[in-house]
Structures are given as C-alpha cells and as structure tokens.
Amino acid sequence: MKKQLMSKQMTKTELIKLDPDFDLSLIKPAAAALRSGELVAFPTETVYGLGANAFCETAVKRVFEVKGRPQDNPLIVHLSKFEHLSEISINIPQIAYDLLEVFAPGPLTLILPKSDLVPEIVSAGLSTVAIRFPDNSVARALIELSGVPIVAPSANLSGRPSPTQAWHVYQDLAGKIPYILDGGTCAYGLESTIIDLSVADPVILRPGFITAYDIKKSTGIKITEFQAEQSGIEPDFQPKAPGQKYRHYSPRATVIILRENPDLAARLNNLLNGIEKFIQNKISANNLKKDNPQEISVGLFLAEELSKGLDLDYFKNSLHRSTCYNVRFKLESYNNQRGAADAAHDLFNRFREFDQLQADLIICSAEQMSGAGIAYMNRLKKAASYEI
Numbered sequence: 018m019k020k021q022l023m024s025k026q027m028t029k030t031e032l033i034k035l036d037p038d039f040d041l042s043l044i045k046p047a048a049a050a051l052r053s054g055e056l057v058a059f060p061t062e063t064v065y066g067l068g069a070n071a072f073c074e075t076a077v078k079r080v081f082e083v084k085g086r087p088q089d090n091p092l093i094v095h096l097s098k099f100e101h102l103s104e105i106s107i108n109i110p111q112i113a114y115d116l117l118e119v120f121a122p123g124p125l126t127l128i129l130p131k132s133d134l135v136p137e138i139v140s141a142g143l144s145t146v147a148i149r150f151p152d153n154s155v156a157r158a159l160i161e162l163s164g165v166p167i168v169a170p171s172a173n174l175s176g177r178p179s180p181t182q183a184w185h186v187y188q189d190l191a192g193k194i195p196y197i198l199d200g201g202t203c204a205y206g207l208e209s210t211i212i213d214l215s216v217a218d219p220v221i222l223r224p225g226f227i228t229a230y231d232i233k234k235s236t237g238i239k240i241t242e243f244q245a246e247q248s249g250i251e252p253d254f255q256p257k258a259p260g261q262k263y264r265h266y267s268p269r270a271t272v273i274i275l276r277e278n279p280d281l282a283a284r285l286n287n288l289l290n291g292i293e294k295f296i297q298n299k300i301s302a303n304n305l306k307k308d309n310p311q312e313i314s315v316g317l318f319l320a321e322e323l324s325k326g327l328d329l330d331y332f333k334n335s336l337h338r339s340t341c342y343n344v345r346f347k348l349e350s351y352n353n354q355r356g357a358a359d360a361a362h363d364l365f366n367r368f369r370e371f372d373q374l375q376a377d378l379i380i381c382s383a384e385q386m387s388g389a390g391i392a393y394m395n396r397l398k399k400a401a402s403y404e405i
C-alpha cells in the first residue's frame with residue numbers, strides 16, 4: 018500500500034533529447050507508454066503538449082489531475098492522419114476540409130461536432146470536440162507510433178505560462194510523468210488558433226498565428242476575427258472556449274503592459290513613472306519605511322526600438338532618488354520590424370526566465386493588433402494586471 022502511494026506521487030521522469038533527424042527507436046518506449054495509458058509530454062510547433070490516449074478515460078483523467086486543470090475545460094484531440102478525423106467527429110462541414118487542406122498540418126484547431134467514440138471527459142460534456150493536426154516531426158511520429166488519437170493540453174501546470182522549451186515542462190511536471198520528449202524550442206511559441214465551426218458563422222475563439230485575414234487571403238473563407246475579451250469576467254460567465262474564463266499564462270511576478278506610443282521618449286517616460294508608481298504602491302501597501310534600503314527586481318521585455326533608447330543607469334539613479342529602492346533590471350528585447358512574431362515567440366520563455374530570476378515586476382511592450390500581434394496581446398492581457 019505504502020509502495021503504491023509512493024509510486025503514484027513520484028514517477029521517474031525521463032527527458033529524451035531529440036535532434037531534428039532523430040531515430041524513431043528513441044521515441045518508441047514513449048509511444049508505447051502513451052498507448053497504454055501513461056502521459057508523455059512532447060513538442061509541437063506551437064507549445065509543448067501533455068499527451069494522453071484520447072480513448073483511455075483514466076489517462077485523460079490523469080491529465081486533469083497532473084495539470085490541476087478544472088474539469089470543465091475541454092481538451093484538443095491531436096491526429097496525424099486525415100482519415101482518422103471521422104472517428105473523432107461527425108457531420109463534418111465542407112469548410113473544415115477546405116481549411117485543413119490549406120492549414121494542416123499546422124497551428125490550427127477546429128471545433129467540430131463530436132463522435133460518440135470520444136469519451137465525455139475529453140470534451141467536458143460538450144457536444145463538440147476540438148481537433149488539430151500538429152506540424153512537428155516529433156509530435157507527428159509520436160501520434161503515428163502510438164496508433165491512437167492523443168489529447169494534449171499545453172504541458173504546464175494550470176495557470177502557468179505554456180511551455181515552449183523542454184525545461185519549462187520539466188519545471189512544472191518532473192516527478193509526475195514518465196517521459197518528456199525534448200525537441201528544442203517550439204517554432205511559434207504561442208498556442209494554435211481555435212476556430213469554432215459548430216456554429217453558423219465560424220469564429221476565432223482563441224487567436225494564434227493563423228489569423229482571419231490569412232484565411233480570407235488564402236482561401237476566400239470569411240471567419241469572424243477573435244473578439245477581444247470583456248474585462249471583469251464573472252465566475253459563472255460561459256465563454257465559447259471554456260478555457261478563456263480562467264486566468265492564464267501567469268508568471269509569479271506582477272505583469273504590466275507598456276502601451277503603444279509613437280513618441281518613444283514619452284513611452285520611456287511612462288515606463289519610468291510606471292516602475293516608480295509600482296514601488297510606491299508596494300511601500301504603502303506593506304507599510305515600509307522609505308529610508309529603509311530595499312531591492313526590487315524588474316524584468317523588461319521590450320521592442321528593440323525602445324530598448325535601444327533606454328538608459329538603465331539613468332532609470333536606476335532616478336528610481337533610487339525617488340523611492341530609495343535599488344532596482345535590478347533584466348532587459349530582454351525583441352525585433353518587431355516585421356510584426357509581432359518575435360515577441361509572440363519569446364513571451365512565455367521570458368516569463369519563465371524572469372520568474373527564475375525572482376523578478377517582482379515584469380513590463381512588456383504592447384504590439385499592434387494585427388497578424389501575430391493579436392495573439393501576443395491576447396496572451397499578454399491574460400497575464401497582466403494593468404496597463405501603463
């Protein structure tokens with residue numbers, strides 16, 4: 018009895034490093050484990066997934082337990098071959114095939130009517146099911162070798178940033194699952210675009226790298242763009258993608274968004290004032306004496322145009338004068354000359370890095386609401402407390 022308890026609590030986690038031209042034999046044990054009802058974390062082109070055999074209810078249940086995920090948040094079924102689609106979904110509309118032809122395999126998830134073969138727990142009791150064909154050689158080989166459809170939420174603890182590198186998964190799930198397949202850094206770094214095709218007017222429920230604009234341009238199909246979330250979500254609010262009602266992607270530090278402003282000097286000034294205000298609030302909230310020297314650690318994730326104009330010594334001196342705090346900065350920047358793809362690619366990784374450094378505050382620059390910027394701002398807003 019005692020032994021059983023022990024083994025349930027602690028599992029030895031094997032991290033399997035895979036090169037781009039990896040040998041299939043390296044993932045065979047993980048594929049066999051997956052098929053037989055164990056959980057395996059694996060890379061996809063978006064983020065790492067925590068995989069389980071979709072037909073095995075106990076395995077799917079374990080996914081919810083391991084992540085600490087609310088039971089009313091359904092999972093995406095991952096497939097490697099189009100012919101398996103009809104096992105998972107029924108009454109598939111033509112538009113699904115039209116979209117898959119262009120965008121699959123790739124970072125796209127479709128909501129379709131569910132087949133009875135899919136256990137209720139997968140779709141949290143909904144009559145629809147989410148399906149996706151990932152485009153990552155490890156993911157595809159793993160699904161293929163396991164011979165079953167694979168449910169895979171992002172491989173993080175519920176509420177934490179989605180993992181984009183194997184060490185992120187290890188941080189959250191070591192000791193809980195037998196295998197993590199390490200395929201390096203995920204190509205996109207943010208989760209797939211989710212499109213609801215179970216309604217008369219298809220709509221994007223979660224923005225990703227594939228946008229309504231891309232779809233219109235390459236297929237002529239009109240999909241309603243993601244509607245930015247309402248603020249102040251009620252606890253009994255029933256969103257179409259149930260995952261949307263939960264707080265997401267949160268690092269431990271407070272996250273603040275630095276608003277756009279064509280005037281760079283004004284934007285940098287906002288940044289300085291925002292940090293000063295944060296420190297002053299901290300002082301008054303904790304009843305701290307101003308003359309008691311304290312330290313604070315701030316992570317900055319900024320567009321290159323901003324970071325180039327930033328004088329950190331000036332910031333440190335100025336903040337020390339106004340608050341008596343010594344501020345430690347960690348500055349990371351991204352290139353946004355061709356849109357927000359770089360920002361989106363690095364966001365979750367930077368959250369985790371800043372957490373490792375025990376940052377108290379993280380400030381990220383806002384991006385324009387087009388292309389990857391829509392998804393970047395969606396994830397950033399879910400993690401952030403306020404804007405400056």
Ligand code: TXA
Binds near residue numbers: 061064126
């Ligand atoms: O890129 C991705 O999609 C990653 C990789 C691993 O494939 N997966 C992922 O899964 O992001 P997860 O579980 O973290 O997010 C799935 C989202 C949740 O917000 C969930 O509510 C929504 O999909 N979803 C799943 N089934 C649904 C359904 N039948 N109707 C509406 N939304 C659904």
Ligand code: MG
Binds near residue numbers: 170171179
């Ligand atoms: Mg997730």
